[in-house]
Each structure stands twice: as structure tokens, then as C-alpha cells.
Amino acid sequence: MVKELIGRDILGIADLTTSEIQQLLELAIQLKTGKIKPQCNKVLGLLFYKASTRTRVSFSVAMYQLGGQVIDLNVSQTQVGRGEPISDTARVLDRYLDILAIRTFKQEDLETVAKYAEIPIINALTDLEHPCQILADLLTIQEKFGSLSGITLTYLGDGNNVAHSLILGGALMGMNVRIATPKDYEPNPEIVNKAKQLNQNSTEILITDDPLTAIKDSQVVYTDVWASMGQEDKAQNRIPIFQPYQVNQQLMNHAAKDAIVLHCLPAHRDEEITDEVIEGKQSQVWNQAENRMHAQKALIVSLLGI
Ligand code: CP
Ligand code: NVA
Numbered sequence: 001m002v003k004e005l006i007g008r009d010i011l012g013i014a015d016l017t018t019s020e021i022q023q024l025l026e027l028a029i030q031l032k033t034g035k036i037k038p039q040c041n042k043v044l045g046l047l048f049y050k051a052s053t054r055t056r057v058s059f060s061v062a063m064y065q066l067g068g069q070v071i072d073l074n075v076s077q078t079q080v081g082r083g084e085p086i087s088d089t090a091r092v093l094d095r096y097l098d099i100l101a102i103r104t105f106k107q108e109d110l111e112t113v114a115k116y117a118e119i120p121i122i123n124a125l126t127d128l129e130h131p132c133q134i135l136a137d138l139l140t141i142q143e144k145f146g147s148l149s150g151i152t153l154t155y156l157g158d159g160n161n162v163a164h165s166l167i168l169g170g171a172l173m174g175m176n177v178r179i180a181t182p183k184d185y186e187p188n189p190e191i192v193n194k195a196k197q198l199n200q201n202s203t204e205i206l207i208t209d210d211p212l213t214a215i216k217d218s219q220v221v222y223t224d225v226w227a228s229m230g231q232e233d234k235a236q237n238r239i240p241i242f243q244p245y246q247v248n249q250q251l252m253n254h255a256a257k258d259a260i261v262l263h264c265l266p267a268h269r270d271e272e273i274t275d276e277v278i279e280g281k282q283s284q285v286w287n288q289a290e291n292r293m294h295a296q297k298a299l300i301v302s303l304l305g306i
Pocket of ligand 1: 052055056125266
């Protein structure tokens with residue numbers, strides 16, 4: 001385990017230090033290779049206000065493999081879905097569960113739960129951040145390139161949750177992070193400033209609307225859906241706006257020769273990424289999806305101290 005993390009909440013990737021992330025990635029590799037097999041008798045709750053395949057299943061399987069139990073709290077069948085204050089729900093769940101992962105819209109709701117519950121609370125995606133995803137992404141990049149420091153990652157698409165956690169996580173790990181978005185879809189400036197403070201301007205953080213400048217010689221090319229959960233009504237209007245940011249072979253030709261392609265999934269083929277690229281030789285998306293489980297197992301083991 002990473003001892004420093006026992007009992008903590010992970011509401012954003014920058015709740016972790018560079019050293020803690022390094023240790024978590026090392027632990028994830030030990031768990032992945034079966035070198036260590038910690039066991040526990042604890043219960044993880046999953047309180048999800050949005051759909052999920054990878055996060056729900058990878059958290060569940062990780063917990064089962066650790067010998068623990070999982071309660072999937074379907075919001076539509078719990079009282080919080082009928083208007084019970086989330087602060088009350090938090091205080092009650094705190095009395096039953098050992099650890100709780102939440103997927104919701106507002107970061108403030110996650111913060112409220114963390115304030116009212118003593119148990120470790122994990123951000124399983126909000127509109128602001130997706131820290132668990134980024135831990136798996138960093139693991140995937142480290143596996144491929146042997147280290148993170150100095151690696152250049154370009155994200156193309158919407159400047160929201162996944163991009164935010166990539167900027168912060170990349171800055172913490174000494175990576176160069178370039179974000180290319182259409183105008184008006186840039187990442188939150190507060191997140192960008194926080195990332196610049198974290199890396200003390202030692203690595204590149206580029207926010208641009210030019211996909212070609214961003215991708216040039218980049219070693220990691222990353223994209224996400226153009227309309228996130230909760231924005232379904234905006235999806236059609238966004239297609240022409242985001243089209244220049246599509247990860248296709250033509251654009252990939254400007255990346256480094258040994259570049260890898262990542263996508264948090266679910267993907268909309270031939271929108272943000274072409275079928276050719278996601279199925280192509282540079283794609284690491286399936287390894288990346290698998291790594292969700294190993295990275296989150298390392299996180300659970302550390303937060304619970306097992
Ligand atoms: N990448 C990710 O979080 O996938 P799910 O929405 O399926 O959990
Ligand atoms: N940005 C996407 C990520 C899904 C894992 C969303 O919020 O829907």
C-alpha cells in the first residue's frame with residue numbers, strides 16, 4: 001500500500017502528490033503481475049448518477065479480487081434519487097461502508113459527501129475531473145515508454161473532465177501537455193493555472209485551437225467524446241465544430257513515429273476518432289481500459305491500508 005494515502009479522499013488527481021502517484025503506479029504493477037495479493041474483508045459502495053461500464057466493472061472486479069464486497073447503489077432506486085439530501089445520504093453510507101466511489105455531475109456534490117463522510121471518498125467522474133481514468137492512463141504511458149517525465153501528450157477535443165485531469169496529472173508527472181480544442185471549449189482556466197503552479201512552469205502546458213501545432217511530434221495522442229454525459233442534446237451541433245480535431249490517420253502522421261493513441265472510452269467511431277485509428281497498431285485503448293482495474297485496485301488498497 002501507499003501508506004500516506006490511508007483514509008484519504010481522492011476528489012481530483014491533484015489530491016495526490018507526484019511521489020504518491022509514482023508509488024501508486026508501482027503498486028499497480030505489482031498487483032497486475034500478481035507479485036502481491038493483498039486481501040481484505042471490506043465493502044465498497046458505488047453511488048453512480050451517470051452510466052458506466054469500465055468504472056463500475058473495474059472497481060467491482062478489483063474489490064472482489066481483494067476479497068471484498070461491492071454494493072452498486074443505483075441512484076434511481078435509492079432515496080437520494082428522490083430528493084434525500086446528499087449530506088444525509090453521506091452520513092448514513094458512512095456508517096455502513098468502508099469506502100465509497102461516486103460518479104456525479106457537480107464537483108460540489110462530491111465535496112459535500114467527502115465533508116459529511118469519514119470513509120475514503122473517490123471521484124469516479126464528475127463534470128470537472130476523472131482522476132481514476134488518469135491513473136490508468138499514466139500507467140499505460142509508463143508501461144509503453146518506461147517513464148512519464150518528458151513525454152509529450154496531446155489531447156484533442158472537448159476541454160472538460162478528462163482533459164482537466166490529464167493537464168493536472170501530466171503536470172504532476174513532469175509531462176508536456178498540449179490541449180487542442182475549438183474556441184469556447186477550452187479547459188477551465190483555474191485548472192490550467194493550478195497545473196502551471198504544480199509544475200512550476202518546468203514543462204510545457206499548451207492550450208491552443210490548432211490541432212496540427214498540438215500534435216506535432218507528440219508521443220501520446222488522446223481524445224474523448226465531443227459531447228459528454230449530460231450534454232446529449234448538444235451532440236449534433238458539436239459535430240461540425242469538433243470535426244477538425246478528429247483523431248484520424250492524416251492527423252496521426254504528424255505525431256511521433258512511435259506515438260500511441262489513447263481514448264478513455266466509450267468511443268464514437270468516426271466522430272472523435274476514426275475506426276482505422278482506434279483499431280490500428282498505435283491504439284493502446286484496450287490495455288488502457290484494463291489498467292483501470294489495476295490502478296484502482298492500488299488506490300483501494302492504499303486508501304483502506306490493506
Ligand atoms: N472511461 C470510463 O470512465 O468509462 P465508463 O463511463 O464506462 O465507466
Ligand atoms: N467526458 C466523458 C468521459 C466518459 C468516461 C463524459 O463525461 O461523458
